[in-house]
Amino acid sequence: MKTYKIATIPGDGIGKEVVPAGRIVMEAVASSQGDLRFEFENFDWGGDYYRQHGVMMPEDGLDALRGKDAILFGSAGDANIPDHITLWGLRLKICQGLDQYANVRPTRILPGIDGPLKRCAPEDLDWVIVRENSEGEYSGVGGRVHQGHPIEAATDVSIMTRVGVERILRFAFRLAQSRPRKQLTVITKSNAQRHAMVMWDEVAAQVAREFPDVAWDKELVDAATARMVNRPRTLDTIVATNLHADILSDLAAALAGSLGIAPTGNIDPERRYPSMFEPIHGSAFDIMGKGWANPVGTFWSVVMLLEHLGEAAAARRVMAAIEAVTADPALHTRDLGGQAGTDDVTRAVCAHLARHD
Ligand code: ATP
Ligand code: MG
Secondary structure (H helix, E strand, O other): OEEEEEEEEEEOOOHHHHHHHHHHHHHHHHHHHOOEEEEEEEOOOOHHHHHHHOOOOOOOHHHHHHOOOEEEEEEOOEOOEOHHHHHHHHHHHHHHHOOOOEEEEEEEOOOOOOOOOOOOOHHHOEEEEEEEOOOEEEEEEEEEEOOOOOOOEEEEEEEOOHHHHHHHHHHHHHHHHHOOOOEEEEEEOOOOOOOHHHHHHHHHHHHHOOOOOOEEEEEEHHHHHHHHHHOHHHOOEEEEOHHHHHHHHHHHHHHOOOOOOOEEEEEOOOOOOOEEEEEOOOOOHHHOOOOOOOOHHHHHHHHHHHHHOOOHHHHHHHHHHHHHHHOOHHHOEHHHOOOEOHHHHHHHHHHHHHHOO
């Protein structure tokens, strides 16, 4: 019997609905598997915690997470608290504190889902986007002077270290190597950004020499958006900086049918600390409390969590259950044009897990 310690952090908005659903699915896969057990600890950090304590999570919060095997996260974002406080005070604090420097975002069109690309067959769109998750454009360095005056000025400094660039590119090449097509597209903007992005390109060429079996190419970020829409089949694994990948992965999620489906993992590839898995959507206050949230993005994140723990069989079973559910239009939530609720989808996934080993 293998036992894993899992932290759940629902956070805000529909995070409080989809993370408990994710936990139910994890319990269902464990009980139907027999050789697997999860010990959950829930952390009620987020907007409500901020209103009581003035911080999104406690000072020693990272210590509580370090002993876990993995983290299932919901969303950080509250209608009454500025976004930069909720983001930096919780999600980024964890990602940076646990050095989860690789953000991995698989994108596929699941069975039964009708994406906006009408000429695109499901097998034409099967990508993994790797996002640099620790530095770059979101390093937080910068400042404002002369606020409110005509001479006001502000900067956001993008910091890229050779170590940081090298480790994310090496991670991406290794991931590309593990996939059937062994193909990597390195996103750049070195035509306009003349310093850090030029170093990024140089490091890519250098790391590429360690992976002679990976076919790789370079694409400007602007051209990449058009290529994702017009020639999705020419892409497989994609690696980009923090900002570039942030934008490209939202486009990817939309092309795959709904923001509510897409999963992500914030990974520490060296496994010094637990990695954190979450749906890519945010708090979605417009549907909060209605029971409408699509839990598939969280369930797919559970699949990534299980894969990361090395529980490949359990991961495959949850993915098969998700695909069986998306294939049935009666189980589509409103974001997919259906009428099903979070609970209906959760029950259907659990029922599938109980029926199939
Ligand atoms: P945040 O500010 O935390 O990013 P948000 O209000 O911008 O949150 P998102 O979660 O980013 O909202 O999503 C935008 C919209 O997409 C939501 O308002 C919601 O209508 C829809 N949406 C997102 N996730 C889901 C989901 N899991 N199920 C159903 N609809 C969703
Ligand atoms: Mg948002």
